[in-house]
Amino acid sequence: MENAATQNSSRNDLIILGIESTAHTFGVGIVSSSKPFILADIRKRYTPEKGGILPREVAQYFSTVASDAIHEAFTVSGLSPRDLNAVAVALGPGMGPALRVGATVARALSSHLKIPLIAVNHAIAHIEIARFLTGLKDPIILYVSGGNTTVTAYNHGAYRVFGETLDIALGNLQDTFAREVGLAPPYIRNGRHVIDHCADKGSFLEDLPYVVKGQDVSFSGLLTAAIRKYEKSPKLLPDICYTLREIAYSSVVEVTERGLAHLGKKQVIVTGGVAASDFLNEKIEVMAKSHNASFIRIPKKYAGDNGVMIALTGLLMYRHGIGFMEPSKAFIKQRWRLDKVPVPWYPDTLG
Numbered sequence: 590m591e592n593a594a595t596q597n598s599s600r601n602d603l604i605i606l607g608i609e610s611t612a613h614t615f616g617v618g619i620v621s622s623s624k625p626f627i628l629a630d631i632r633k634r635y636t637p638e639k640g641g642i643l644p645r646e647v648a649q650y651f652s653t654v655a656s657d658a659i660h661e662a663f664t665v666s667g668l669s670p671r672d673l674n675a676v677a678v679a680l681g682p683g684m685g686p687a688l689r690v691g692a693t694v695a696r697a698l699s700s701h702l703k704i705p706l707i708a709v710n711h712a713i714a715h716i717e718i719a720r721f722l723t724g725l726k727d728p729i730i731l732y733v734s735g736g737n738t739t740v741t742a743y744n745h746g747a748y749r750v751f752g753e754t755l756d757i758a759l760g761n762l763q764d765t766f767a768r769e770v771g772l773a774p775p776y777i778r779n780g781r782h783v784i785d786h787c788a789d790k791g792s793f794l795e796d797l798p799y800v801v802k803g804q805d806v807s808f809s810g811l812l813t814a815a816i817r818k819y820e821k822s823p824k825l826l827p828d829i830c831y832t833l834r835e836i837a838y839s840s841v842v843e844v845t846e847r848g849l850a851h852l853g854k855k856q857v858i859v860t861g862g863v864a865a866s867d868f869l870n871e872k873i874e875v876m877a878k879s880h881n882a883s884f885i886r887i888p889k890k891y892a893g894d895n896g897v898m899i900a901l902t903g904l905l906m907y908r909h910g911i912g913f914m915e916p917s918k919a920f921i922k923q924r925w926r927l928d929k930v931p932v933p934w935y936p937d938t939l940g
Contacts, residue, residue: 603904605707606619606896607678608679611736613635617658631658637774647684674704681922696919699919707912717898721938729854733841737861741928742848762833788831797811838866865889
């Protein structure tokens, strides 16, 4: 029987399906190497009724929605499985149980359709979708999400880390504090983090810690101090929210600015879930202007996790013949660092 790769060999464009399942979102994206580039973008997001996100519960949710998400992606795109050249999947970093669901689905598709499986690093995918959508080819990148806080830029074949969190990520700081003081879940309301809503009536407090160590940031001390401050003075919650946000955002802007100056870059990108924040983007924009550097916001829709970014990165890897794996060997890598991934396509993007 003719397999999908053979059937699609007569097409001038490449079609890649991408699967994202590193955290709270099971995403399926389909992209093409010719316009329109994005053919499908399906997302199934898990939101706990109370407390934080438990990896086991996320995995159970993903298992129930994965088939529907795949089916919806083909329906929206007007394609059939036979049109695919490859399936790309995020194998890390992320939550183990959630990652395993995506990996299992990708292995099944690859084996059944007899098409290549491409292992994608989740962090690299966030960077590539941002470069593609903003058109900024050679930026310093601030990657901030629930599980990651990193300042990175391309240098000699890979993205190099020029600064990162020494403990918890920026998104984790916000979500944990909001949960501990009873503001969440849900963490996002009307397109803004609940801390932003709380901070609208707040003013700056002088006694919460601002910790930058060289090129790195630390948020665990700020989290602890903020929670203790609230426990002693609940009425100060708006002030605490405002101060926590200002300190956290200012610290990542500072280390991004240091990276920009050190490398002599003239472009700045912010990507990851926290990149949806208007307040963070405003600070980055002011910093970039002071260095005569270009800054373009990534659309909020693509700041957070999605399958399109996995498919896009898979397409770039496919073109350069890297990342291919036998389905039986496609194991997850929960702590897969972005600086361990070769980037031979740089500075090119899709198109």
